[in-house]
Amino acid sequence: MTLNIDTPAPPKRTGPRRSSGHRGSGRGGNALTRFDLRATPYFLVSPYFLLFALFGLFPLGYTFWASLHDWELGGDKSFLGIDNYTELIADDGFWNAVVNTVGIFIISTIPQLVLALMLANALNKRIRGRLFFRLGVLLPLVTSVVAVAVVFTQLYGRDYGMVNWFLGFFGVEPIEWQNQSWTAWIAISTMIDWRWTGYNAIILLAAMQTIPKDLYEAASLDGASPRRQFWQITVPMLRPTLIFVVFVSTIGGLTLFAEPVMFEGNPTMAGGATGQYQTVAMFIVKEAFRDFDMGYASAAAWMLFALILVGILINYSFTRRIGGKK
């Protein structure tokens, strides 16, 4: 596949081949070589798996164990069974956080994907300074989440914010963005979209460039308009990459934390006066480190995992259908 991009193409055959000192004593000729062939691969992957077991796998299991207890740090740890989970399912605060998280996810992801597709299509055209444009749309990715949130929160300020100032020209009264859930969701969604749209566009662009050009040539000979070509050829061919992009967005969106915390401007993790933008990740941190109910927080963490699995399944079945009938 030819990628007409400026890539650090892996040097193909530059490995200095120093056929050194000990020349081959025949393949597998001695025990040492056989041991090397068999054991070294495991030795090479072992650092990853050892550290992962310690800081990834062990915490997963431990969190589950903690979720079955009334777990206090350094204190009482009495077994509860599934009580934390049943309590959680009856907890309006938890469902509020779920609704906020899913709501923000939906109103951020859908426009983001549409914009990323349009942007990728524009970047795929022949134009001078293509690297410049690619770098330009990736620039937001380089800024930190915290910086983005600080800038946008100021832009959304009620009295001095640029957004209200701008809306004022259209006769819109100053909006208190933090006060209502839907305005807060929109504000937070723009932070996410500003940072990630360009990145997703670049990923989609990479995939677009692998689509054989003769498909388009054939289509134009048949008289298909560029718009039609985009929906009938480009989008269906992008399906695997779209699945990947949606997959990553789902995990990122459902674990949303830094933006709403910075938007709130204080570390209470409440997500506004009535929790109108408290996300599940904030809920977990609040339960664990503000209310010190670690067992409950652990149960919420496992529920978050379940939520992500459901989200991935739904998105997968949805994305799979994009342009599928053809």
Added chain:
Amino acid sequence: MTAIQTRRRPAGSASAANRIWDAGPLTKVVLAFALVLSAFPIYYMFIMATRSKDEALDTPPPLLPGGRLGENIQQLLDNENAYFATGLINSAIIATTVTFSVVVISTLAGFAFAKLKFKGSKILLGSILLTMMVPLQQMGIVPLYEMMVNLGWTGQIQAVILPFLVNGFGVFMMTQYTTQAVPDELVEAARVDGASTMRIYTNVILPAVRPGMAVLALLTFMQNWNEFMWPSIVLNPDNPVVQTSIAALNQAQGTDYAMLFTGTAVSVLPLIIVFVAFGRQIVGGLMEGAVKA
């Protein structure tokens, strides 16, 4: 960087069917608009960093630089709640250490998964992909916090370093990169010459995958420089990372936006410099990874 650049222009030019690839006016407008939208908040941030506390609250806000950058930086460093200089140093140490570890461990594992045959390799690689689906950070906070309490490391930066020493994405990326950067015959030839596995790694693999390592290093550094949730839990306000230091500024009563924006501007400046210097490699690395994934 020793990356070999391949710049291929799209083949063919004049044919009618090919003309749809030329950027029309609409495309140019879309791209220009996207650039302005991307750059504006960053520009705005740097402008505010050069303005006074009061000017930052003007409506319409100032759009040209002022002359107070030096004073703002001084104020930022003197601020008693933020410990900003400490935060910068801590973030640099953490991000560098984690990057080194992730790159080394991922390159080793990537070599094994891409070029060596061993029992269970498919299952092991598959398990790494599966774990990328798990929100490890959110699910790990309780046990990891307890682990750090038991070790007596809360409030210290090793508590932020340890959980991030490996990540599945790094292994996945280096596996992909090694697969296509090193021809199998090269490894075979080195074997026939009697080279041991480790010698193949140092003499054949490492020189070939260096550009991939660079991209992984940059991405990992960025990610850890930007880490917010876990440091805000496990570190104390007097020994922060740069992001939690900014959060502390943000939480102060009667926020001084000029100083706050100076903080964010200083915190993103290193990343922007790296991005401008290695932009070509980063874009290339992202796009290559995307196609292979």
